[in-house]
Amino acid sequence: MSEGPIKQWRDGHKTDRVSTPDAHRVCAPSPVKGRGYCGRKNDRTAPFKDATCSDCHAAARADKEAG
Structure with missing residues (x-):
């Protein structure tokens, strides 16, 4: 796939x-x-x-926003 403008925009x-x-x-x-x-x-x-786990902190933030 080319590195065209659509892919660049998505990236x-x-x-x-x-x-x-x-x-x-x-x-x-x-x-x-x-x-x-x-x-x-x-x-x-x-x-x-x-x-120190960034995934634990992200999960806690998501639970807080959902609840």
Whole structure:
């Protein structure tokens, strides 16, 4: 597919993919045992204020907006 003006326009509206690498990720706790708030299987959890997982923080923001 060519890099034409339509594809360039679409790419201009994409948001950057942001995720914390597994080596640096500390998830927020989830009601489901053994899972982080983001849904990933995780052994390392911390209170929300200390969690470093960007996916957990994004999930919490989405839940707050939905609720």
